[in-house]
Amino acid sequence: MTRGNDGKMMAHPHFHALLLVKPSYFTINYIKQGDWVEMWAKALRADYLPSVNVKAVKATLDEKGRKQLDKAICETLKYSVKPSDLALEGDKGAWLHEMTKQVHKMRFIATGGVLKGILKPEDEITTEEMISSSEEVQDVGEGRVAFQFKPEYRKYVYAPKYNEYAD
Template sequence: MNQSCHNFNPEINFLSELSPTEISWDQHRSMAEDLAVLYNRNIKFGKYADRINGCSGYLKFGVDADQGKLVLKEVWFCRCRYCTVCQWRRTLKMRAMMYQNIDKIIQSHPTHRWVFLTLTVKNPHVSDTRQTLKEMNAGWQRMVQSKRFKGVVDGFIRTTEITRPEKKSERMNVHPHFHAMLLVKSTYFNRDYINQVEWTDMWIKAMRLDYYPQVDIRAVKPNPRKTVDENKSKLHGAVLETFKYSIKPFDMLAYDDSGEWLHEITTQTHKMRFIATGGVLRGILKSDDEITNEDMIHITDDDLERSKDNGERIGFSYMAQYRRYVYNPKLNEYAEP
């Protein structure tokens, strides 16, 4: 930061111009505004609109003088499941928790490997989402209890993602699927290998299906010709794929249906859990309910970052007419001399 923020004009100084790395705040908060409009189109969902409209209305940052950057210190999150700001921050937190634990997992299970599994079913109508997810959860439980699964998988992290089909004829359908990171024994890649066809058969049997669903399995194998950091980056890619938004913002805002799809998916998924862990990875992550407002502010547990806090705060308010955050000196707090 080359200039004191206290000299900025609140009408023309945007957060993303002062600190370009913070542009995601503008993007997610403006989408949240659009989401609130859709919720307001049905009186039953007005409470969601009210909460989202109040979400992250202001941001207060401290200043890391050594690195010359802003550090988020204060914001209020509405915690609505599909608020685009809260989904974004929860996803970042989940990824950070996983990144922080990967090294510990590798050290405690040095001969184990990772595989990335995706499981799907036929696309149901949005009004059948809850029943479909219940059946998928039951199918997953049957599969993880099978002898074949338990013989090679020592731990798993599984997330649920719901996307909206692109075909106009299916715009009121959903595409629910599981992403799972599996920690497998070293023997998985020789005598205990499970190929894609066998994984598909296991899923069909567990789900009691009369059709062949799409199933994808990919190994996250270290490459001996790559550096440690390069191999870790490959593993991080699997983490990114696992911990995505439960529903992408674009899917919620995609069609001019007056929010009908959004309203129904909100009802269908109310209080359903979208993350599961098991085996040696059980409890490695917090659930959505356990992630606090403070967790969503401090994505990484950097004690040094907090120790340098001198109490000074630089404030920004979201201004709908610009769809951006604008510097607001009324929110500033100054360090005591």
């Protein structure tokens, strides 16, 4: 979900999907990006052409030469809301609060087919694998997003003055 540019309280839900296809897909039944756009618009019953980004992802090899899809899975599922969209200066957490209220009890991650059950609690996927991009690794300092309880609102609100750690 990304924060919209067309209004302070607007959000644009979107999907990240990992589709497993046979190698022959790229030669026989390949679906062009434009066709994905048309099919997605039809499925949405939209009066506009939605943005569709399709990329081929290849498995990496582990130390024994076995194909591993971990990084592709982590990259695809890495976040449902970008940290930079969570709170903006001046909105006092209103967007985050509204988004949280609207997505309450929604399921954001689902697996099926050959991937069914692949994301189990006992799987060891490191924090670094979940947050770093397979295309680009960024070295960022540790930060935090702070909230403070406001009795007058009977809720927590974004408190940017507490985002920095005390020296």
